Amino acid sequence: MNRNEIYEELKRIVNPEYVKIDEPLKNHLYTQLGGKADFFVMPTTFEEVQEVVKFTNKIGIRHTLLGNGSNLIIKDGGIRGVVMNLKHLNAIKSEGDTLIAGSGARIIDASKHALEESLSGLEFACGIPGTVGGALYMNAGAYGGEIKDVLDYAYVVDKEGNLVKRLAKDLDLDYRTSNIPENGDIVVEATFNLKPSDYDDIKALVDDLTHRRESKQPLEYPSCGSVFKRPPGFFAGKLIQDSKLQGTNIGGAEVSTKHAGFIVNKDHATTTDYISVIEHVQKTVKEKFGVELEREVRIIGEDKE
């Protein structure tokens, strides 16, 4: 199939308004960096997601999921095949003590909805800028809470295009990881088990966590949050700080002077600059302290030719 035939078929599957060619991915990423997607689609139903998967399988091209782009670095050469964004699957509702959210809903909005319903459990997520799907994929967490504590089950579209229910215990949720990538699942909806609580108590906790986040994180610049996982027995930020790396700048990508665990796009950096800073930090910390810093942020896509 040639490019135009693929484009036409995708427009048959998904509302044509939500199918694009050569979409600049930097418009969808927190770092505001990265190349283009050959095809970019935004399905509005589970069935459309299933059909896109079956179609890409049939013609042998890849599909890649993009949530809110808050934990992704996409290389300057962009992504071949179809990039799928589920931001139209964003309904949130509660039934008794459970909260059900579409995978494209922001986890911040799920946390707000829980507050409005006086349901406790998602306070930790009040400042995490990802989608529900991205949060499950990463087992996102903060201030002692994580998705694993509250997820009951999720609906996913598996790599064959089937809609399947997966219980939380079957997703191998662990520190900033799950088996979603390994299985090639696409999360389309998540159900959380929460606890009825006092609105004012939930609100007080949310306000406290928001204040702590805003005072410590360089939210004034584009970034992808904490770049590295916490190495056992250490704090990544402290190791980077003690290595005197804050302020290190390559082509506009800089180790934040406010929070050493963040690398910010301070001045029109490219993905290549950003990755160079990451590698420089890893090398320096290894030399000074003998500690390997493992990336939390995911790097995908092709190098620029």
Ligand SMILES: Cc1cc2nc3c(=O)[nH]c(=O)nc-3n(C[C@H](O)[C@H](O)[C@H](O)COP(=O)(O)OP(=O)(O)OC[C@H]3O[C@@H](n4cnc5c(N)ncnc54)[C@H](O)[C@@H]3O)c2cc1C
């Ligand atoms: C300022 C800032 C603060 C942050 N603070 C925190 C924090 O406190 N705690 C924390 O854990 N993280 C934090 N993060 C990182 C990030 O917000 C989380 O990892 C979040 O869960 C990523 O969600 P996303 O929708 O942005 O995913 P993306 O970055 O778009 O994607 C991440 C991965 O998930 C996959 N994916 C996305 N959606 C789906 C889906 N529906 N199905 C299957 N795979 C999918 C993508 O393919 C990709 O591999 C922060 C980031 C920033 C920029």
